[in-house]
Amino acid sequence: MAFVNLQVSMTDLPTADELVMEPMAAAYEREVKVQQLIIWLPLLILSFVPFLLLNFIFLLLVPAFLLLLASIISRLVIKKSQVKGVALREFDVAYRSGLFWRKTVIVAFNRVQHVEVSSGPLQRKFGLASVKFFTAGGSSVDLRVDGLTTERAEQMRAFIATKIDNSLTE
Amino acid sequence: MNEADSSRNWQRTSPVAVLFFLLNAGRKLGTNGLPAVAVIVAAFASGGETRKAWMLAGLLLAGVISVIGSTLAWLRFRFCIVEDRVLVRSGVLHREELSVEFGRIQNISIREPVYMRPFGLALLSIDTAGSGQKEIVLGGIRKKTAIELRETIIAKSDPIAADKVVTHSALPDKSLLLSRSPKDIIIYGLTVNFVLWVMIAVGAFFGTPDVAENFFSWLGTKVQFQDVIAAAEGVGGLFSGILILIGAMIVIFLLLPLLSVTGALVRHYGYRLRVDGETYRKNSGLLTRHDESMKQHKIQAMVLKQNFVARFFKRTNMQLRVASAGSGIENGQLPTGPKTTFLVPVLHQYELNRLIPEFFPGCEFGNVQFSRINRRRFSSVILGLAVLPPLLLVTGLLSFFISWKFLVILPVVLALAWSVISRVWDKIGYGVVGGYGFMQRGFLGTETTIFPLFKVQRIDIHQTPGQRRKKLAHLTIHLASHTLKIPYVCVHDARKLRDLSLYHVESSNRAWY
Numbered sequence: 001m002a003f004v005n006l007q008v009s010m011t012d013l014p015t016a017d018e019l020v021m022e023p024m025a026a027a028y029e030r031e032v033k034v035q036q037l038i039i040w041l042p043l044l045i046l047s048f049v050p051f052l053l054l055n056f057i058f059l060l061l062v063p064a065f066l067l068l069l070a071s072i073i074s075r076l077v078i079k080k081s082q083v084k085g086v087a088l089r090e091f092d093v094a095y096r097s098g099l100f101w102r103k104t105v106i107v108a109f110n111r112v113q114h115v116e117v118s119s120g121p122l123q124r125k126f127g128l129a130s131v132k133f134f135t136a137g138g139s140s141v142d143l144r145v146d147g148l149t150t151e152r153a154e155q156m157r158a159f160i161a162t163k164i165d166n167s168l169t170e
Numbered sequence: 171m172n173e174a175d176s177s178r179n180w181q182r183t184s185p186v187a188v189l190f191f192l193l194n195a196g197r198k199l200g201t202n203g204l205p206a207v208a209v210i211v212a213a214f215a216s217g218g219e220t221r222k223a224w225m226l227a228g229l230l231l232a233g234v235i236s237v238i239g240s241t242l243a244w245l246r247f248r249f250c251i252v253e254d255r256v257l258v259r260s261g262v263l264h265r266e267e268l269s270v271e272f273g274r275i276q277n278i279s280i281r282e283p284v285y286m287r288p289f290g291l292a293l294l295s296i297d298t299a300g301s302g303q304k305e306i307v308l309g310g311i312r313k314k315t316a317i318e319l320r321e322t323i324i325a326k327s328d329p330i331a332a333d334k335v336v337t338h339s340a341l342p343d344k345s346l347l348l349s350r351s352p353k354d355i356i357i358y359g360l361t362v363n364f365v366l367w368v369m370i371a372v373g374a375f376f377g378t379p380d381v382a383e384n385f386f387s388w389l390g391t392k393v394q395f396q397d398v399i400a401a402a403e404g405v406g407g408l409f410s411g412i413l414i415l416i417g418a419m420i421v422i423f424l425l426l427p428l429l430s431v432t433g434a435l436v437r438h439y440g441y442r443l444r445v446d447g448e449t450y451r452k453n454s455g456l457l458t459r460h461d462e463s464m465k466q467h468k469i470q471a472m473v474l475k476q477n478f479v480a481r482f483f484k485r486t487n488m489q490l491r492v493a494s495a496g497s498g499i500e501n502g503q504l505p506t507g508p509k510t511t512f513l514v515p516v517l518h519q520y521e522l523n524r525l526i527p528e529f530f531p532g533c534e535f536g537n538v539q540f541s542r543i544n545r546r547r548f549s550s551v552i553l554g555l556a557v558l559p560p561l562l563l564v565t566g567l568l569s570f571f572i573s574w575k576f577l578v579i580l581p582v583v584l585a586l587a588w589s590v591i592s593r594v595w596d597k598i599g600y601g602v603v604g605g606y607g608f609m610q611r612g613f614l615g616t617e618t619t620i621f622p623l624f625k626v627q628r629i630d631i632h633q634t635p636g637q638r639r640k641k642l643a644h645l646t647i648h649l650a651s652h653t654l655k656i657p658y659v660c661v662h663d664a665r666k667l668r669d670l671s672l673y674h675v676e677s678s679n680r681a682w683y
Contacts, residue, residue: 102632103633108628135628136682143628
C-alpha cells in the first residue's frame with residue numbers, strides 16, 4: 001500500500017495482530033450448551049409425535065435426522081463460543097469472533113459514546129453478562145461482548161468509563 | 171421547577187407559525203395516510219349527493235380541527251435559551267420538553283419559506299448528533315432573532331471562536347469562498363444523478379419541509395402520469411401502446427433533466443459560500459432562502475462525486491458530511507438528506523485544489539497513490555456467485571426448451587459482465603496521505619471519500635475461510651457520517667490501515683464531533 005508522508009514509521013506502529021485474546025469465561029460454554037439444549041430438546045420431543053400418532057416405524061427417521069442436525073449445529077455453536085476472544089488495551093478494546101467468517105472489531109475508548117452491561121435470565125443463572133459498546137458510527141450496537149462473568153463485565157465497564165471520562169476532559 | 175421557570179424567558183413563535191404547524195400536519199397526513207386519503211377521494215367521487223354533502227361536512231370539520239390543533243400546537247410551543255442550551259416545550263396531548271446543549275449541535279440552518287417572507291420571519295432548524303436526539307425547528311421567529319440566535323449558539327458552542335464571530339457582522343467579501351452563477355447551477359442540475367434526484371425529491375416531500383422542491387417534484391409526477399394515461403386511453407392496440415410507452419419514456423427522459431435543473435435552481439440559486447473563522451456558511455435558494463452553517467471541526471468526511479455528466483463538464487460535486495443521529499445506514503449509502511450533507515456544487519479542478527485544503531488542512535489530495543484490491547478474487551467471486559448461477563439457469567432453460575441457439579447468450583453476457591467488473595475493479599482504490607484516508611470507487615464516474623483518520627469511529631476486519639487462505643480481507647470503516655467498505659484488500663494493508671487509524675484516534679486529543 002502506498003503510504004506517503006507518514007508521521008510514524010509503519011513498523012513502529014503498535015499492531016493489533018499480536019494481541020493475546022483472552023477466551024470467554026468457562027461458564028459461557030456451559031451457558032451456550034444449556035441454551036442449545038433449551039432450543040433443541042422441545043423440538044426433539046415434538047418430532048416423536050408423528051411416530052406416536054401413526055405408528056409407522058420409518059417415522060422414527062424424523063427424530064433421528066433432527067438429532068443429527070442438532071448435534072452438528074450445537075457443536076458448531078459451541079465451537080464458535082470457544083473461538084471468541086476479547087482483549088483490552090490501554091486505549092481500545094478488540095473482539096474477535098466467528099468460526100469460519102472471522103471478524104475482528106476494534107473500538108477505541110475515546111470514540112465510545114456509552115457502555116451498557118446487560119444479562120438475561122439464563123446469563124444470570126451462570127453469573128454471566130454482556131457488555132455493549134456504542135459509538136457514533138455505523139449500526140446501533142457497535143460491539144457486543146458476550147460471555148463475561150458479571151464481575152469482569154462490571155470491571156470492564158468501570159475501566160472504560162474512566163477512559164471515556166479522561167478523553168472527554170482533555 | 172416553577173422558580174426556575176419564572177427566571178427563564180420562555181418565548182413563543184409568531185402566529186404565522188400556525189401555518190407552519192398546519193403544513194407540517196398536512197405533510198404528516200400525506201406521508202402516513204396517503205392510501206386512506208386515496209380511498210376517501212375515491213369514495214367521494216363515486217358517492218351520491220347526500221354522501222358528498224356528508225363528506226364535505228366531514229372535510230370541513232377535519233379542516234377546522236386541524237386549524238384548532240395547529241393553533242394549540244403553536245400556543246404550546248415555547249422555547250427558551252439558557253446559558254449553554256436551548257430548551258423547547260411542545261405538544262398538545264403528548265407534551266415533551268427537549269434540551270439541547272450548544273456543544274452538541276451539528277448544524278444550524280435558517281430557511282425563509284415563501285409564506286413567511288412577507289412577515290420578515292424565518293425558520294431556524296437545529297440538528298443534533300447522538301442517539302435518540304431530535305431536530306428542533308423554531309418556525310416563525312423574526313429573521314433578525316434567528317440570525318442573532320445562530321450567532322449566539324455558534325459563539326457559545328466554542329468559546330475560543332467567540333470573539334471572531336462577533337466581529338464579522340457585515341461579512342466582508344474576502345470571506346467569500348465560492349459563489350455559483352446560474353449557469354453553474356444548471357450544470358449542477360444536470361450532473362445530479364437523475365434517479366437519485368427523484369429519490370431526493372420524494373425524500374424531501376416526505377421528510378424535509380421544502381415546499382418549492384416538493385411542488386416541482388409533485389408537478390413532475392403529475393404531468394407524466396396524466397400524459398401516459400390520457401394517451402393510453404386515446405388509442406388502443408399493442409403496437410400503438412408500445413409507441414406511446416416509448417414516447418412517454420422519451421418525455422420522461424427529457425423532463426427529468428428539466429425537472430432536475432429546475433429543482434437545482436430553486437434550491438441552489440445564488441449559491442454563496444463564506445468562511446468566518448471556523449464556520450462555513452452557505453446561502454442559496456430562489457423561493458425559500460436557505461442559510462446553512464457548519465463548523466469545520468464537525469466535518470466527518472468529504473465525498474467528491476463526479477458522474478459521467480459531470481465528467482463531460484469537467485466538474486466535481488463536493489459533499490461535506492457531518493455526523494447524523496440516524497446514520498445507521500450501511501454500505502456507505504445515502505444519508506443524502508440536506509441535514510447531513512453540506513453541498514459545494516460543480517467545482518472546477520482548480521477550485522477543488524483550493525477548497526480541499528480549506529476544509530481539510532494539510533490534506534494533499536494530489537499526492538495520493540491509490541492501492542488496488544485483489545482483482546482475481548474480486549472478479550471471480552462476483553462472476554461466480556452473482557452472475558454465473560442466474561445466467562446458467564436462464565440460458566440452460568432457454569436452450570433446453572426452445573433452441574440451442576440461445577447458448578450464444580452465454581459468452582456475450584459473460585464478456586459484458588467481465589468488462590463491467592473489470593471497470594468497477596479498476597475504480598476501487600484506497601490510500602493514506604498524512605492524517606487522511608482516501609477511498610475511491612465508481613463505474614462510469616468516480617466517487618472519492620476523504621476522511622481524517624482520527625475521526626474514524628470503528629474498524630472491522632472480516633475474513634472468510636477462502637480469504638484467510640489467500641491473505642485477503644474485507645475492511646469496513648465506520649465514520650460518524652457513513653460507512654465505507656473495501657472488499658478483498660490484502661490483509662496486511664487492512665491491518666496497517668486499521669492500526670494507523672487507531673494510532674491517530676488514540677493519540678489525538680481532538681474531539682471528533
